[in-house]
Amino acid sequence: MKGDYGLFFWMEGCAPCATMKPIMEELYKEGYEIRFIDFIAQRRFSVSHKVTSVPTLILETDDGIEVKRWVGRVRPDTVKKMLRKNNAV
16 A cells, blocks of 8 residues: 555454444445554554554554544544545545
């Protein structure tokens, strides 16, 4: 992937994650650059990004610089706006 992207950290059994994951999957299908990170299975990656709770969505540049972080549920239009603003589509 080239350009900015979203890192979506989620976990099985997490009710807010279950609400957010289909929204993130739909945004991905629409062409938004979103990477899905299983908080437990990819624990080291989660720790390296200082993720302590899920769901967490991080907007990151292609250089790995964090632009924005959301913890908890986020409105789809808010995510779209930020991804569009940062050329993650």
